[in-house]
Amino acid sequence: MRITNKPSRWQGLHLEPLWWGLFSAGGVCCAVFVPAVVLIFGILAPLGIIEISYVHLLGYYGSIWGLLFTGAAICLPAFHAAHRIRHGLHDLKLGGGHISVIVCYGTAAALSIAALWAWWLVV
Structure with a gap:
């Protein structure tokens, strides 16, 4: 009788395409919209x-x-910067695990939430 381990639901989940999408959208905003x-x-x-x-x-x-406007001018460049910082830390061999992901993208998410909260308070 063969015993197999059933894979976890999240085992094959990779969030890298999401980060690359935010990175590229933020890069376009940084190059065209922010100036x-x-x-x-x-x-x-x-x-x-x-x-x-x-x-x-x-x-x-x-x-x-x-x-x-708030999303394009603040949130997308924040994720662009977070992605560049994360991969820069990885290249320098200073952060390659989940901690750098949480710190970099968590900071960008917190900044985005703060910007959208400020938008909500103005409206």
Whole structure:
């Protein structure tokens, strides 16, 4: 009689494609979207080159587009940075286990939750 061990439900689960997806989406946002945001809100608006009213901006930010803006400008680059830091630690032989995964992606998730919570409080 042959005894076989039944594999665990989570034994074959790999989350690496999820992290790579967030990494690539965050990289696109860092390369395209974040510089445009910095240009508009960090340079052009303070210099008075473009006029942005607070009431109009608050109305726009309180919509679903504001939620997508917060996700694209803060959450995706946070996961991009977490992925780069995790693999950098792995390359330096400083962190290659589950602890680096939890610390890096946990920090990015906490920052994302804080940003979305701040969005919720503004709305």
